[in-house]
Amino acid sequence: MIEVSNKCIGCTKCVPVCPFAAINMISKKAVMNEACTLCGACVQVCPVQAITITREEASAKDFSGYKGVWVYVELTETGDKTHPKKIKPVTFELLGAARKLADELKEEVCAVLLTDKDHNYAKDLGAYGADKVYMVEHDELFEYNTDIFSTVIVGLVNRHKPSSMLYGATIQGRDLAPRVASTLYVGLTADCTALAIKDGLLLQSRPAFGGNIMADILAPNSRPQMSTVRPNVMKMNEPVVGRTAVVVREGAKLDKSLRRVKVLERKIAHDAAGVKIETAGVIVSGGRGMKTKEKFKQLEELSKLLGGVVGASRAAVDLGFKDKTHQVGQSGTTVSPKLYLSFGISGAVQHIVGMKASDVIVAVNKDPNAPIFNVAKYGIVGDAHEIVPKLIEALKKR
Amino acid sequence: MNIVVCVKQVPDSTEVKINPETGHLIRAGVPSIINPYDHYALQAALELKAKHNFKVTLVSMGPPQAKSVVQMGMALGADEGILLSDMAFAGSDTWSTSYALAKAIKKIGKVDMILAGMQAIDGDTAQTGPGVAQQLGIPQITFCEQVEVDGRRVIARKQIDGGYEVLEARPPVLLTMIMTKDYTPRYPSFLAVSASLKKPFHVWSAADVGAEAHFLGLKGSPTQVSRIYPPPQREKAAMFSGSGQEGAGKILEIMRSEHFVE
Numbered sequence: 001m002i003e004v005s006n007k008c009i010g011c012t013k014c015v016p017v018c019p020f021a022a023i024n025m026i027s028k029k030a031v032m033n034e035a036c037t038l039c040g041a042c043v044q045v046c047p048v049q050a051i052t053i054t055r056e057e058a059s060a061k062d063f064s065g066y067k068g069v070w071v072y073v074e075l076t077e078t079g080d081k082t083h084p085k086k087i088k089p090v091t092f093e094l095l096g097a098a099r100k101l102a103d104e105l106k107e108e109v110c111a112v113l114l115t116d117k118d119h120n121y122a123k124d125l126g127a128y129g130a131d132k133v134y135m136v137e138h139d140e141l142f143e144y145n146t147d148i149f150s151t152v153i154v155g156l157v158n159r160h161k162p163s164s165m166l167y168g169a170t171i172q173g174r175d176l177a178p179r180v181a182s183t184l185y186v187g188l189t190a191d192c193t194a195l196a197i198k199d200g201l202l203l204q205s206r207p208a209f210g211g212n213i214m215a216d217i218l219a220p221n222s223r224p225q226m227s228t229v230r231p232n233v234m235k236m237n238e239p240v241v242g243r244t245a246v247v248v249r250e251g252a253k254l255d256k257s258l259r260r261v262k263v264l265e266r267k268i269a270h271d272a273a274g275v276k277i278e279t280a281g282v283i284v285s286g287g288r289g290m291k292t293k294e295k296f297k298q299l300e301e302l303s304k305l306l307g308g309v310v311g312a313s314r315a316a317v318d319l320g321f322k323d324k325t326h327q328v329g330q331s332g333t334t335v336s337p338k339l340y341l342s343f344g345i346s347g348a349v350q351h352i353v354g355m356k357a358s359d360v361i362v363a364v365n366k367d368p369n370a371p372i373f374n375v376a377k378y379g380i381v382g383d384a385h386e387i388v389p390k391l392i393e394a395l396k397k398r
Numbered sequence: 399m400n401i402v403v404c405v406k407q408v409p410d411s412t413e414v415k416i417n418p419e420t421g422h423l424i425r426a427g428v429p430s431i432i433n434p435y436d437h438y439a440l441q442a443a444l445e446l447k448a449k450h451n452f453k454v455t456l457v458s459m460g461p462p463q464a465k466s467v468v469q470m471g472m473a474l475g476a477d478e479g480i481l482l483s484d485m486a487f488a489g490s491d492t493w494s495t496s497y498a499l500a501k502a503i504k505k506i507g508k509v510d511m512i513l514a515g516m517q518a519i520d521g522d523t524a525q526t527g528p529g530v531a532q533q534l535g536i537p538q539i540t541f542c543e544q545v546e547v548d549g550r551r552v553i554a555r556k557q558i559d560g561g562y563e564v565l566e567a568r569p570p571v572l573l574t575m576i577m578t579k580d581y582t583p584r585y586p587s588f589l590a591v592s593a594s595l596k597k598p599f600h601v602w603s604a605a606d607v608g609a610e611a612h613f614l615g616l617k618g619s620p621t622q623v624s625r626i627y628p629p630p631q632r633e634k635a636a637m638f639s640g641s642g643q644e645g646a647g648k649i650l651e652i653m654r655s656e657h658f659v660e
Contacts (some may be wrong), residue, residue: 002488002489005651019519019520019626020409020410021409021430021461021463022461022488032488033461033462033463033485033488034459034460034483034487034488035460035464035488036460036488036489037489037490037491037623038489038623039487039620039623039626040487040623040625040626041626068413080470086499094399118654142534146528146537146538146540147537150532160413170559171540171541171557171558171559172558174524174525174540174541175528175538175540175541177525177530178492178505178523178524178525178528178529178532179527179528179529179532180473181493181529181620182493182496182528182532182533184530185493185620186620187491187493187619187620187621188492188493188523188525188621189621190492190521190523190525191522191523192523194450201595203624207522207629208520208521208522209409209519209520213626213627213628213629214622214626214627214628214629215623215625215626215627216623216625216626216627216632217621217622217623217624218621218622218624219620219621219622220622221620222620228657235455239544247585255445256572260537260567260571261537261538261539261565261566261567261570261571262565262566262567263563263564263565264553264563264564264565265563265564266558266560266561266562266563267561267562267563268558268560268561274558275399276560279559280561282658299478306653306658306659316474335632338658339653339656339658341649360652360656360658362649362653363635363644364649368637373635373637374635375635376635377633377635378635378636378638378648379635379636379637379638380637380638380639380640380645380648380649380653381637381638381639381641382639382640382641382642382645383645386641386642386643386645387642387645387646387649388641389642390643390645390646390647391645391646391649391650393646394646394647394650395650395659398659398660
């Protein structure tokens with residue numbers, strides 16, 4: 001409940017700070033409308049403490065039976081016939097995050113694996129931090145399907161009662177997790193960038209409004225507390241060779257009629273080293289300052305040496321230096337690599353919004369006042385044409 | 399076929415900022431718009447309507463002023479508009495919002511296809527679409543670029559990592575739409591807006607759709623916002639200038655200290 005007491009002096013300070021345009025002034029008094037999310041932004045600015053938000057007391061429900069931090073294991077196609085699937089890297093990142101949470105709670109980390117055929121996945125899951133792997137092996141699990149996978153997960157959750165469950169904020173995770181959360185009537189927080197334990201609860205931090213604000217979210221009255229977590233955000237633990245997970249095999253009755261959506265065609269570019277820019281750990285990006293297509297090509301060599309992918313500003317794409325699948329920014333792809341190395345990009349706001357979430361930004365530009373230096377961690381004022389070949393040379397020498 | 403399109407009124411989020419000194423949101427002068435992904439979904443529905451003569455109904459949930467996005471959608475060609483508006487909805491998270499929307503869609507009656515944007519640009523959750531589908535007990539296809547209808551088959555092209563899938567489902571089905579990059583949003587003319595005022599428009603309360611109070615608002619929402627704050631400010635860039643050789647040396651040194659290279 002949000003209430004405005006008669007202490008309200010009609011100063012209107014709360015009106016512009018509301019992120020949801022939920023406050024109207026009626027008879028010189030603030031009145032909240034349906035758009036209100038009880039975020040509390042107005043409470044902070046009210047000079048006379050006229051606004052109060054009362055939250056329900058944590059329910060008397062007993063959650064002591066809910067234990068364990070679960071991680072959904074996402075498999076991805078490899079295009080290789082003998083090992084057609086492998087574990088997606090975000091899974092290992094989640095195991096690292098889950099390990100920290102579980103150690104603090106003194107609970108177990110459990111990986112949840114749905115597959116038609118086991119390829120000794122538990123070995124890697126254990127090495128990256130899982131104590132236990134709940135494995136469901138069934139022919140109907142040969143490919144991802146919303147209805148089938150959510151049915152299996154809901155069954156496992158109801159049987160084993162985890163306290164939390166993490167999914168990658170991938171196309172698959174963002175399809176599956178809301179379906180599961182809706183069925184179970186539990187809280188789900190999307191696209192988390194940080195997770196912590198606060199008074200025994202999972203404190204989930206996430207950006208909103210295109211990254212302009214951050215919100216901390218709790219789900220105190222339901223279990224499991226569920227989150228999707230962006231790839232490339234959590235740190236993967238170093239794998240511990242020989243650290244093993246206990247495999248618990250789970251049965252599932254899966255009727256064919258569950259599959260209500262059928263795949264007619266699937267195209268994945270397996271050689272798409274240059275295309276998967278959204279998941280790249282290292283991006284070497286170039287802009288108008290690279291001058292010509294030939295000079296831009298040097299960035300390919302540099303990115304290869306760094307195990308990365310080439311990105312391009314809109315200007316570079318418009319000039320034909322690189323095709324649009326590599327464009328970073330508002331009308332291209334939003335990226336968040338660990339390293340973003342830019343050459344000759346001045347940093348138009350449309351480009352900045354697409355890369356500012358990168359961990360470390362190193363920018364090279366001739367103009368010391370280029371806006372890209374406002375988001376960079378390291379700024380190099382210099383000539384990209386001289387720096388790139390020297391850098392390639394130095395990397396080759398190592 | 400009867401198509402329902404879910405639309406949301408959102409602040410133009412790219413313009414919402416936080417005052418770094420006070421930590422307060424600066425929303426003054428930020429316009430309210432139709433969520434761009436919903437706009438795309440609406441245009442996809444209107445293309446199907448033009449091809450197959452389907453009926454398109456808009457549903458939105460929000461304060462009374464959210465009527466403007468429903469009105470705009472009707473001016474663009476939707477046949478009917480519904481606004482779910484009630485103080486009981488205040489504070490609803492994605493679970494409670496999905497519940498209320500699903501109740502409204504049930505009240506509309508025979509619905510073959512539901513289209514929605516993949517996410518709204520204020521919350522960016524992408525959870526309400528799948529939530530509605532689950533509450534209605536129907537299949538979902540998320541992150542679609544295109545949708546076509548062939549008799550009683552709904553065929554959608556969905557984005558997946560590194561490629562795409564073409565998927566088929568039978569109605570009723572819910573689809574969420576991403577934007578293809580070459581898409582141009584259309585806006586109605588003034589004349590079209592005035593003409594659309596004659597189209598049926600309803601405001602429904604929680605009671606009208608049979609939504610139970612304990613599933614709505616803060617009380618019914620499993621998630622709670624505990625705090626809103628500005629994102630951590632980046633330190634100013636450490637600047638360096640020099641020759642090509644020196645610049646390359648500096649970058650190598652940075653990559654070593656940040657452990658990107660040995």
